[in-house]
Amino acid sequence: MAKRGPYGKGIERRERILEAALHTIAERGFLATSVAELAEAVGLSQSGLLHYFGSKEELFVAVLRKRDEIGALELGEPTPEVLVRVVRRNTQVPGLIELFTHMQAAAADPHHPAHEYMREHYERGVARFAELLRGMQKTGAVPADIDPEVMATAFMALSDGLQSRWLIDPSLDMEYYLQRCWTQFTGQQFPGT
Amino acid sequence: MAKRGPYGKGIERRERILEAALHTIAERGFLATSVAELAEAVGLSQSGLLHYFGSKEELFVAVLRKRDEIGALELGEPTPEVLVRVVRRNTQVPGLIELFTHMQAAAADPHHPAHEYMREHYERGVARFAELLRGMQKTGAVPADIDPEVMATAFMALSDGLQSRWLIDPSLDMEYYLQRCWTQFTGQQFPGT
DNA sequence: GTCTATATCTGGATAGAC
DNA sequence: GTCTATCCAGATATAGAC
Numbered sequence: 563m564a565k566r567g568p569y570g571k572g573i574e575r576r577e578r579i580l581e582a583a584l585h586t587i588a589e590r591g592f593l594a595t596s597v598a599e600l601a602e603a604v605g606l607s608q609s610g611l612l613h614y615f616g617s618k619e620e621l622f623v624a625v626l627r628k629r630d631e632i633g634a635l636e637l638g639e640p641t642p643e644v645l646v647r648v649v650r651r652n653t654q655v656p657g658l659i660e661l662f663t664h665m666q667a668a669a670a671d672p673h674h675p676a677h678e679y680m681r682e683h684y685e686r687g688v689a690r691f692a693e694l695l696r697g698m699q700k701t702g703a704v705p706a707d708i709d710p711e712v713m714a715t716a717f718m719a720l721s722d723g724l725q726s727r728w729l730i731d732p733s734l735d736m737e738y739y740l741q742r743c744w745t746q747f748t749g750q751q752f753p754g755t
Numbered sequence: 756m757a758k759r760g761p762y763g764k765g766i767e768r769r770e771r772i773l774e775a776a777l778h779t780i781a782e783r784g785f786l787a788t789s790v791a792e793l794a795e796a797v798g799l800s801q802s803g804l805l806h807y808f809g810s811k812e813e814l815f816v817a818v819l820r821k822r823d824e825i826g827a828l829e830l831g832e833p834t835p836e837v838l839v840r841v842v843r844r845n846t847q848v849p850g851l852i853e854l855f856t857h858m859q860a861a862a863a864d865p866h867h868p869a870h871e872y873m874r875e876h877y878e879r880g881v882a883r884f885a886e887l888l889r890g891m892q893k894t895g896a897v898p899a900d901i902d903p904e905v906m907a908t909a910f911m912a913l914s915d916g917l918q919s920r921w922l923i924d925p926s927l928d929m930e931y932y933l934q935r936c937w938t939q940f941t942g943q944q945f946p947g948t
Numbered sequence: 949g950t951c952t953a954t955a956t957c958t959g960g961a962t963a964g965a966c
Numbered sequence: 967g968t969c970t971a972t973c974c975a976g977a978t979a980t981a982g983a984c
Contacts, residue, residue, distance in 0.1 A: 571949095572949085591863075593861075593863070593864055596976080597976090597977080598976090606950080606951095607950075607951060607952075608977095609950080609951075609952085609953095609978095609979090609980095610949085610950055610951065612977095612978080613949075613950070617977085617978080618976095618977070618978095656863075660860070660863050663859065663860040663863070664860045666856065666860070666919050666923070667853070667856040667857045667859070667860045667919070668786075669922075669923045670784075670786070670849075670853050670856070670922040670923060671786055677923065680920075680923045681923060681924060684920060684923070684924070708939070709935075712932065712935050713939075715927075715932060716913065716932055716935070716936050718916070718920075719912075719913055719915075719916030719917045719919075719920060719932070720909065720912055720913045720916055721916070722912075722915070722916035722919060722920070723911070723912030723913055723914070723915035723916035723917075723919075724912045724916075726859050726860070726912075726915060726916075726919075727873075727877060727911075727912060727915070729862075729863040730859070730862045730863060730870065730873045730874060730877070731874060731877070734908075739905065739908060739909055739912070742902075742905050742909070743909050743940075746901070746906075746939075746940050747936075747939050747940060764967095765967080768967090789958090789959060789960085790959075790960065791959075791960090799967095799968075799969095800968070800969055800970080801959090801960080801961095802961080802962080802963095802968075802969070802970085802971095803967075803968045803969065805960085805961075805962095806967065806968070807967095810960080810961080811959090811960065811961090
């Protein structure tokens with residue numbers, strides 16, 4: 563994916579900015595992170611940083627996209643345990659969940675850059691998860707009478723809700739609830755348990 | 756609950772401010788509402804309003820508490836359909852869901868006034884819902900092998916997640932998902948269907 | 949492209965008079 | 967308790983040097 567010629571350098575730079583921002587936000591949290599701090603972390607001035615993203619909100623949305631991109635690579639092929647792995651990974655970086663939750667709230671405004679992102683995020687997420695479920699139905703790991711789209715939508719909403727609450731009360735064991743719900747929902751043991 | 760003597764007037768006033776704020780936020784949304792506008796709606800100056808609540812954030816949390824209070828009166832005795840009734844009522848006032856979602860995100864900070872509110876909100880909500888489920892288990896409307904606390908926690912998270920997503924995509928039919936999940940989870944028809 | 953510097957705007961917070 | 971007036975922080979925009 564390396565670029566040549568014009569813009570190549572700018573694109574590289576942009577990527578490095580996003581990685582640094584990801585790191586900073588993961589570490590210090592969203593609320594405690596201003597554009598000026600992100601700029602400092604990557605060795606740019608505030609206006610220098612904004613040159614690449616136009617606005618703070620667009621920068622944050624770009625960070626979310628970058629995180630999805632990295633996450634997709636890390637997680638590899640979709641398997642049943644992806645659900646739990648995603649949650650487990652997320653609990654390592656509360657700052658990013660915080661970012662996501664704030665952007666989710668901000669996305670209610672159709673003109674906010676996070677709006678489009680969130681729509682894509684859910685569409686993609688439900689489609690992938692439903693596909694996984696369909697595969698599992700073929701092997702009997704999930705009952706055939708379950709509607710994959712309904713279950714996928716429900717579990718994404720459930721994960722979101724658990725994450726928001728976990729941010730407020732970190733003693734909440736998200737994995738536990740996810741697995742219990744899976745079992746109850748499908749009537750089958752959670753795969754890999 | 757009418758008060759006499761000192762402070763009575765102030766408390767009355769505070770209540771009227773909250774009702775007005777509830778109305779304004781429900782109508783125009785959270786993002787579009789500044790303290791100055793809330794003050795105007797109730798015929799006060801900005802600083803006059805802040806005198807009662809100290810800060811914008813505390814005012815918003817007070818609005819949330821007021822809404823819970825009114826909601827509790829409206830909904831009356833807890834019955835199974837409360838779940839759906841709450842959701843149905845909330846879709847009438849997207850501005851308040853927006854407020855809730857923003858406060859939920861802000862509550863990640865332990866020093867934010869919404870933090871304590873949210874903890875109480877969930878504790879109370881789960882306790883009530885679990886109590887309702889226990890009652891239903893006695894009549895057989897819910898299988899006895901379900902852990903009421905787990906199911907209550909899961910359904911609150913599910914509702915939150917669906918609401919956040921509905922704000923972004925209002926075509927999402929929250930009632931439908933809630934009912935499907937209830938059926939799948941309990942193996943019983945949703946009460947009143 | 950990227951910097952420094954500055955101007956402007958908005959919204960929330962605060963001080964002190966009445 | 968309420969107002970007026972002021973202040974301050976943060977975001978954005980722009981000018982112009984390098």
